[in-house]
Amino acid sequence: MLDRNATKENLEVKGFSPDEVVKWALANAKRPVITTNFRPYEAAILHLLTRALASIKVLWCDTGYNTFKTYEHAHALVDLLELNIQLYVPLQTSAERDVRLGLPNVDDPLHEVFSEEVKLEPFRRAMAEHKPDVWFTNLRIGQSEFRNALDIVSYSKEGVMKVSPFYHYSDKDLDGYLHKHHLPNEFTYFDPTKVLSNRECGIHN
Numbered sequence: 001m002l003d004r005n006a007t008k009e010n011l012e013v014k015g016f017s018p019d020e021v022v023k024w025a026l027a028n029a030k031r032p033v034i035t036t037n038f039r040p041y042e043a044a045i046l047h048l049l050t051r052a053l054a055s056i057k058v059l060w061c062d063t064g065y066n067t068f069k070t071y072e073h074a075h076a077l078v079d080l081l082e083l084n085i086q087l088y089v090p091l092q093t094s095a096e097r098d099v100r101l102g103l104p105n106v107d108d109p110l111h112e113v114f115s116e117e118v119k120l121e122p123f124r125r126a127m128a129e130h131k132p133d134v135w136f137t138n139l140r141i142g143q144s145e146f147r148n149a150l151d152i153v154s155y156s157k158e159g160v161m162k163v164s165p166f167y168h169y170s171d172k173d174l175d176g177y178l179h180k181h182h183l184p185n186e187f188t189y190f191d192p193t194k195v196l197s198n199r200e201c202g203i204h205n
Helices: 008-012 018-026 042-052 068-081 093-102 109-130 171-180
Strands: 031-034 058-062 084-088 134-136 153-155 162-163
Touching: 008 018, 018 042, 018 134, 018 162, 031 109, 042 068, 042 171, 058 109, 058 162, 084 109, 093 109, 134 153
Parallel strands: 031 058, 031 134, 058 084, 134 162
Antiparallel strands: 153 162
């Protein structure tokens, strides 16, 4: 039975720096990827990973509802870090969806359909095409109750190793990382599938 909490793996990386965690995870990875939505502090993990493996595939599942500032930030990081972006978007346009669904509240029965269209289906499509054996994420403790029960290494429902090098970092720690490496940040990110910042969207749980 798969240990989703990756007890053995987390004992191996205990005390490792983020750089050491990445090196450990890449040592035997054949198809590593990193996912991003260009939310606040994503520049840190994108910088960390591309410094270790410049060609790593960066899967961006764009909901189509990002703010103008987030799109500006995303394209600035693509250029700055020379990201190997693999873009995935919903199969429907946001204009067509607005007519059918609008922007449903999380308690609306249509919210499940909305989340499936804008986030879950593009994500599954991306993972199916790239078939990663190691998936780097920027999950951190304190972001949600579900994430508090994880650690640096965990496993997805499908058995893919998820690695979160900054799992134990606070916002203040990441501010220091961004400052040290002269990286930008952007806080106007909007997730249309969430009402609360600590709500899971379905990708990680």
